Amino acid sequence: MTEIKLHNTLTRRKEVFTPLDPENVRMYVCGPTVYDRAHLGNARPVVVFDVLYRLLRHVYGPEHVTYARNFTDVDDKINARAAESGRPIGDITAETTQWFLDDMSELGALEPNHMPRATQYIPQMVAMIEGLIADGHAYAAEGHVLFRVRSYKEYGRLSGRSVDDMIAGARVEVAPYKEDPMDFVLWKPSSDDLPGWPSPWGRGRPGWHIECSAMSYELLGESFDIHGGGNDLMFPHHENEIAQSCCAHPSGGFAQVWMHNEMLQVEGKKMSKSLGNFFTVRDLLDKGIPGEVIRFVFLSTHYRKPMDWTAEKAREAEATLRKWRALTEGVSATDVADPVLEALADDVNTAGAVAELHRLAAAGAAGELKASAALMGLLGEELGDWAKAVDLSEFAQRIRNLRTHAIETKDFSELDAAKAALQTAGVEVRMSKDGVELVPGAGFDVSKLETLK
Ligand SMILES: Nc1ncnc2c1ncn2[C@@H]1O[C@H](COP(=O)(O)OP(=O)(O)OP(=O)(O)O)[C@@H](O)[C@H]1O
Numbered sequence: 001m002t003e004i005k006l007h008n009t010l011t012r013r014k015e016v017f018t019p020l021d022p023e024n025v026r027m028y029v030c031g032p033t034v035y036d037r038a039h040l041g042n043a044r045p046v047v048v049f050d051v052l053y054r055l056l057r058h059v060y061g062p063e064h065v066t067y068a069r070n071f072t073d074v075d076d077k078i079n080a081r082a083a084e085s086g087r088p089i090g091d092i093t094a095e096t097t098q099w100f101l102d103d104m105s106e107l108g109a110l111e112p113n114h115m116p117r118a119t120q121y122i123p124q125m126v127a128m129i130e131g132l133i134a135d136g137h138a139y140a141a142e143g144h145v146l147f148r149v150r151s152y153k154e155y156g157r158l159s160g161r162s163v164d165d166m167i168a169g170a171r172v173e174v175a176p177y178k179e180d181p182m183d184f185v186l187w188k189p190s191s192d193d194l195p196g197w198p199s200p201w202g203r204g205r206p207g208w209h210i211e212c213s214a215m216s217y218e219l220l221g222e223s224f225d226i227h228g229g230g231n232d233l234m235f236p237h238h239e240n241e242i243a244q245s246c247c248a249h250p251s252g253g254f255a256q257v258w259m260h261n262e263m264l265q266v267e268g269k270k271m272s273k274s275l276g277n278f279f280t281v282r283d284l285l286d287k288g289i290p291g292e293v294i295r296f297v298f299l300s301t302h303y304r305k306p307m308d309w310t311a312e313k314a315r316e317a318e319a320t321l322r323k324w325r326a327l328t329e330g331v332s333a334t335d336v337a338d339p340v341l342e343a344l345a346d347d348v349n350t351a352g353a354v355a356e357l358h359r360l361a362a363a364g365a366a367g368e369l370k371a372s373a374a375l376m377g378l379l380g381e382e383l384g385d386w387a388k389a390v391d392l393s394e395f396a397q398r399i400r401n402l403r404t405h406a407i408e409t410k411d412f413s414e415l416d417a418a419k420a421a422l423q424t425a426g427v428e429v430r431m432s433k434d435g436v437e438l439v440p441g442a443g444f445d446v447s448k449l450e451t452l453k
């Protein structure tokens with residue numbers, strides 16, 4: 001069996017991956033808060049962990065891997081969006097969730113086995129919070145419940161910081177009902193105009209961190225293999241998840257391996273909604289950049305390195321994919337090439353794997369190229385429509401020239417023949433006094449067009 005090595009944030013080392021149960025390898029990744037279109041940065045963890053999911057399925061068998069990624073559909077940012085837009089919260093979260101699924105599917109990401117919505121796990125969160133209070137790890141005060149950070153000795157291990165350093169560095173909220181400024185919210189009261197659920201502490205709503213602890217426990221158990229997300233979530237979100245889960249289930253080990261992707265940046269800064277320096281995945285797709293090209297650009301950089309999106313990278317990716325698609329057209333996939341598998345098994349080194357794909361293409365090993373690319377979610381049928389669409393500008397120019405010539409000579413035969421040939425290839429020719437427009441129709445056939453060149 002292929003040996004997989006993964007960089008574990010907890011130990012800061014690359015380690016041989018040994019699943020707790022090879023019959024059921026389990027991974028949890030923090031998903032989006034649903035109130036807006038996903039920006040390109042949000043897509044990076046989706047693509048990165050999609051490749052890891054595919055690798056695990058390849059090595060352990062598709063039915064032996066369980067992948068859960070949540071939707072945070074209760075959050076103050078969502079409430080604020082509803083208030084400013086005058087729309088019901090449920091409409092906003094349902095619409096945004098569907099946008100996310102559509103956009104990520106265009107990037108060739110497989111759907112995780114479980115996609116829990118936080119609002120569907122409120123009773124489980126309440127139960128977990130009750131357990132934490134009973135064991136002295138949390139306390140209720142003024143309708144809030146807070147986690148007592150000093151009650152968990154290992155707090156700070158993931159990010160490698162002491163509690164005192166964290167207090168100094170973080171913008172922790174000081175509140176009269178907190179025993180210690182580091183303590184974080186598990187539950188908070190809701191006024192009548194905000195979403196709320198009944199609880200032993202009154203009508204309220206959960207804090208963000210408890211969601212992932214409760215949902216991963218319900219779906220994957222008290223110990224599972226991999227927990228992932230962007231490195232912006234390491235503190236406080238993941239640190240808090242660990243504290244809650246390990247205190248609620250002391251016999252479990254929670255996540256064995258913690259993996260964090262680096263940020264997609266814009267001029268050296270994290271792309272983020274709060275900085276306003278973002279563009280959405282949908283913006284790029286609408287500009288005609290195929291999802292497969294976006295995916296390829298992501299995979300060309302290792303997940304633990306920061307990266308920028310540039311138009312030049314997109315152009316190169318598109319040219320490469322067009323070449324590889326032509327090379328593998330109609331070819332049956334053989335086995336995944338060993339060097340590609342080895343690169344992916346080496347801490348998901350997608351950049352190394354892409355270099356190996358280039359080598360396979362150069363050697364004309366089309367069957368291996370197709371199989372190896374498929375392991376990375378590339379060159380599949382489902383993403384391929386864009387590559388069949390061809391650039392018709394050359395033909396449009398030819399028609400324009402022929403028309404000028406025909407008007408001068410009063411001989412329309414060449415123009416008519418060229419139009420007829422395009423129509424046979426399924427291209428509609430629209431001519432007006434302003435110009436010429438070529439539109440591929442339902443019967444569009446690229447191979448017929450090739451013969452016209
Ligand atoms: N620029 C980025 N590069 C890579 N991953 C990112 C980036 N920004 C957010 N993420 C990741 O996207 C996922 C969804 O995060 P979340 O919904 O909290 O983002 P967000 O609140 O919309 O982001 P932000 O406000 O930071 O722009 C998380 O795993 C997070 O780490």
Ligand SMILES: [Zn+2]
Binds near residue numbers: 030212237241
């Ligand atoms: Zn989370």
